[in-house]
Amino acid sequence: MEFFERFAIPHPSPLIYASMVAIGLTMIAIVVGITYFKKWGYLWREWLTTVDHKRIGMMYIISALLMLFRGGADAVMMRLQTAVPDNTFLDAQHYNEVFTTHGVVMIIFMAMAFIIGMMNFVVPLQIGARDVAFPRLNAISFWLYFAGAMLFNISFVIGGSPDAGWTNYFPLAGTEFSETVGVNYYMWALQISGIGTLMTGINFIVTILKMRAPGMTLMKMPMFTWSALITNVIIVFAFPVLTIALLMGTLDRQFGTHFFASTNGGMDMLWANLFWVWGHPEVYILILPAFGIYSEVISTFSQRNLYGYKSMVGSMVLISFMSFLVWVHHFFTMGHGPLVNGIFSITTMAIAVPTGIKIFNWLLTMWKGKIRFTVPMLYSVGFIPLFTIGGVTGVMLAIASADYQYHNTMFLVAHFHNVIIPGVVFAMLAGLTYWWPKMFGFMLNERIGKWGFWFLTVGFCLAFFPMYITGLDGQARRMYTYSEETGFGPLNMLSFFGAGLMAIAFILIVYNVYYSFRYAPRNVGQDPWNARSLEWATPNPVPHYNFSVTPVVNSSEAFWDSKKNGHQLFKDKIDKIHMPNNSGLPIIIAGLFFVFGFSFVFGIWVGVIAAAIGIFGCMAYRTFEKDHGHYIPVEEIQETEMKLEVRNNENR
Amino acid sequence: MKIDNTGPLEYSTNQNQMNILGFWIFLGAEIMLFGTLFASYFTLENGVGSGPSGAEVFEITPVLLETIILLTSSFTIGLATHAMRINHKKATLVFLGITLLLGLSFLSVEIYEFIHYYHVGLTLQTSAFSAILLTTLGTHGAHVTFGLFWGLFIFLQIKKRGFTPETTNKSFIFSLYWHFLDVVWIFIFSFIYLKGMM
Amino acid sequence: MKELFPVKQVMGYIFSLVLTAVALSVYFLDMSFEVGLTILLVTAFIQAALQLVFFMHAGESTDKKAIYTNVYYGIAIALVTVFGTLLTLIWGYM
Numbered sequence: 035m036e037f038f039e040r041f042a043i044p045h046p047s048p049l050i051y052a053s054m055v056a057i058g059l060t061m062i063a064i065v066v067g068i069t070y071f072k073k074w075g076y077l078w079r080e081w082l083t084t085v086d087h088k089r090i091g092m093m094y095i096i097s098a099l100l101m102l103f104r105g106g107a108d109a110v111m112m113r114l115q116t117a118v119p120d121n122t123f124l125d126a127q128h129y130n131e132v133f134t135t136h137g138v139v140m141i142i143f144m145a146m147a148f149i150i151g152m153m154n155f156v157v158p159l160q161i162g163a164r165d166v167a168f169p170r171l172n173a174i175s176f177w178l179y180f181a182g183a184m185l186f187n188i189s190f191v192i193g194g195s196p197d198a199g200w201t202n203y204f205p206l207a208g209t210e211f212s213e214t215v216g217v218n219y220y221m222w223a224l225q226i227s228g229i230g231t232l233m234t235g236i237n238f239i240v241t242i243l244k245m246r247a248p249g250m251t252l253m254k255m256p257m258f259t260w261s262a263l264i265t266n267v268i269i270v271f272a273f274p275v276l277t278i279a280l281l282m283g284t285l286d287r288q289f290g291t292h293f294f295a296s297t298n299g300g301m302d303m304l305w306a307n308l309f310w311v312w313g314h315p316e317v318y319i320l321i322l323p324a325f326g327i328y329s330e331v332i333s334t335f336s337q338r339n340l341y342g343y344k345s346m347v348g349s350m351v352l353i354s355f356m357s358f359l360v361w362v363h364h365f366f367t368m369g370h371g372p373l374v375n376g377i378f379s380i381t382t383m384a385i386a387v388p389t390g391i392k393i394f395n396w397l398l399t400m401w402k403g404k405i406r407f408t409v410p411m412l413y414s415v416g417f418i419p420l421f422t423i424g425g426v427t428g429v430m431l432a433i434a435s436a437d438y439q440y441h442n443t444m445f446l447v448a449h450f451h452n453v454i455i456p457g458v459v460f461a462m463l464a465g466l467t468y469w470w471p472k473m474f475g476f477m478l479n480e481r482i483g484k485w486g487f488w489f490l491t492v493g494f495c496l497a498f499f500p501m502y503i504t505g506l507d508g509q510a511r512r513m514y515t516y517s518e519e520t521g522f523g524p525l526n527m528l529s530f531f532g533a534g535l536m537a538i539a540f541i542l543i544v545y546n547v548y549y550s551f552r553y554a555p556r557n558v559g560q561d562p563w564n565a566r567s568l569e570w571a572t573p574n575p576v577p578h579y580n581f582s583v584t585p586v587v588n589s590s591e592a593f594w595d596s597k598k599n600g601h602q603l604f605k606d607k608i609d610k611i612h613m614p615n616n617s618g619l620p621i622i623i624a625g626l627f628f629v630f631g632f633s634f635v636f637g638i639w640v641g642v643i644a645a646a647i648g649i650f651g652c653m654a655y656r657t658f659e660k661d662h663g664h665y666i667p668v669e670e671i672q673e674t675e676m677k678l679e680v681r682n683n684e685n686r
Numbered sequence: 687m688k689i690d691n692t693g694p695l696e697y698s699t700n701q702n703q704m705n706i707l708g709f710w711i712f713l714g715a716e717i718m719l720f721g722t723l724f725a726s727y728f729t730l731e732n733g734v735g736s737g738p739s740g741a742e743v744f745e746i747t748p749v750l751l752e753t754i755i756l757l758t759s760s761f762t763i764g765l766a767t768h769a770m771r772i773n774h775k776k777a778t779l780v781f782l783g784i785t786l787l788l789g790l791s792f793l794s795v796e797i798y799e800f801i802h803y804y805h806v807g808l809t810l811q812t813s814a815f816s817a818i819l820l821t822t823l824g825t826h827g828a829h830v831t832f833g834l835f836w837g838l839f840i841f842l843q844i845k846k847r848g849f850t851p852e853t854t855n856k857s858f859i860f861s862l863y864w865h866f867l868d869v870v871w872i873f874i875f876s877f878i879y880l881k882g883m884m
Numbered sequence: 885m886k887e888l889f890p891v892k893q894v895m896g897y898i899f900s901l902v903l904t905a906v907a908l909s910v911y912f913l914d915m916s917f918e919v920g921l922t923i924l925l926v927t928a929f930i931q932a933a934l935q936l937v938f939f940m941h942a943g944e945s946t947d948k949k950a951i952y953t954n955v956y957y958g959i960a961i962a963l964v965t966v967f968g969t970l971l972t973l974i975w976g977y978m
Binding site: 243272285298308657 | 711714715716732733812815818821840856
């Protein structure tokens, strides 16, 4: 019996049992549904084994949206719990688990997946390539991310969720204070998806460096591609740190080592240190692609070229390096001397400078532009003032001596949500709306989209601005309740109300997808926004080989030049096209990683060994495999192009 | 696939060039991986608790043996790449084989070393120092072990398929990997062992 | 037989053995910690550079610039991490 007790939930509640039933029923419904409609073959051939960057990108984005709702549900539960003083909706342990999973899901499984999904879909199209450098590795990256995400998400019904915060500080995360398997889940879910992310990083650097269309020098790349390049550079150098930290954490928890213990020479601060050596660059991994999206959107809808292209690039390069120099500002209060705090205080303030430069560039791009307030543009315009408030409070936090007051209060919570929500979430919604017609061939409804924007923005302000005040008044973060005498009650109620508005906004966004899918016209043409960069030169829907003829580029706005300045994009004749083959190996290897992770979490060593043998077996199989891809003959391309031509003409 | 015959075979296709560049970037990530281990090692170096310190357990003979073996194997894998470029299949296989045998003997000495540590009372659980020492050495050792299998598979492929754009590309990338492990060892040798025994 | 042993590689090998011998002096000779550490730093980084240039052919392809940038960037950030960690957790800890 003891063996099975580990799989039980440490603190069962009706909520969790209800979700267990819901998960079970959903799984059964999905399996039955696919079987009933006989879609297994289609699913396997077209999606599960695909190496097409566009489809992988869409799968990332769909997963990210699912995770957004998972993390959003956590957020609403937290706001509900703290809406009134001495609330008993969640107990302390459950609250701990909820804020931990909220953080991890939102950062690792929502935001990361969203940006990587966007990069997958857009970057090859923007540089005129037919796929990424290593298409199969790309599929492995996605499936490893997915395996990690699933592993993390089953934790709350099998064995218990991690409860030591998304930062997972030791000794709290050690076995002494976190007795359940929750933190083991954290270690392995992040480890598995982290490996996938690292491979994405390598893949996209090589793609961007080696597969650009002729004529596209580095300084003629569209800004989103530049931001993707810099982001991936940061990924490659930051993620190995997390790998090692997680390895050490696993050893501490499951093999009794003393890395982060306070006995036998261990040092608990080392975890915080390593975590933030990865964690701070991670912040910029999230925000830089968002900056790239805003650059594209603002330039398109101001109908002007991007102001200060070179300074944009320069500031991103600077950020990529400086993002590795500021990590200590996350733990100013943990006992280093004034020298250390002074150094990292200054580097932190300095990194605000390149970010500030970018804000001015966007403002100057809009200056005298013919602005069209579409949904993507609304998000971008909303982003600028809100993000600036987040940035300014960030500089406040960077003052080490003042940080002793702000640290671990709701002020900090308000600050980082103030940069991440207008920074990343707005960007993802802007990008999703902007590239939606390229992905699915129809546009999202503007009116519902605008309602969504206003609900989200107002809800955001109401949810998070009160936290600045309660934080300065001393309300600590991560506390599941507070007494009435503190006086935090009314402002927390306001926060809850704001969170409710945000939830309505997300429901509106989903409703918009449904509504537009049913009613939106399909005659959008290839360039519905009158856009500027190369991805809009492809027909709708984008054929799986992207470009029938490799485009020739003369500037960072090659498509705009072809429309307005008579630049000829496609000069060559159609030739046969080499494409990679689909493969089932990525999903199999990720499935084995899932088994490996799950077994490791519970210390089922037979499963660990079997899965490890399977993983290495897959790799051995891969090295002996002969796979040269395939060619699409000229006739087939001409036929496809003809069909797309007819379709696009009919539509116009 | 377009094949360009002006340079070495391992660079002859576009995909090959991307593979090599991609692997270099992976090595950049590996620099950071071992950099993190070193950062942790230097931090925890004096955290010996009630266990023995480095100066008490390190022995020069096995360490020196490991260093010379690994340096030599780095030399022979370089010779294998050279032989491959002058299209000398047999020599390539011989050098690759010697490299793998040297790798195996490196591992044997390392395992002997670990057993020695166990006997003098230094295990993974002894102290923070012992944990980070064995984790750093173990991560390097795991890389070598992985490399042995990888190298063996490439050996078999060259033997069976001869020099093709794929096999030469793989064996060149393998040589990068092997040289890199040697570089890491140099740092382990200098800043863990020699610094510890100084 | 001779064409199998190019001078460059043999010299590189011999040089790496010599560097190892120099590094070993910190063990066999009596010297201060600072001098010893300096010797180790110099020999280790020369060894690494040797491998990079002589054996790994880092500069032979058209992606030379990307490869060197990548390596230097990695080394720079690894050094920042090592020394930053030491500064934070050992030297600057009160």
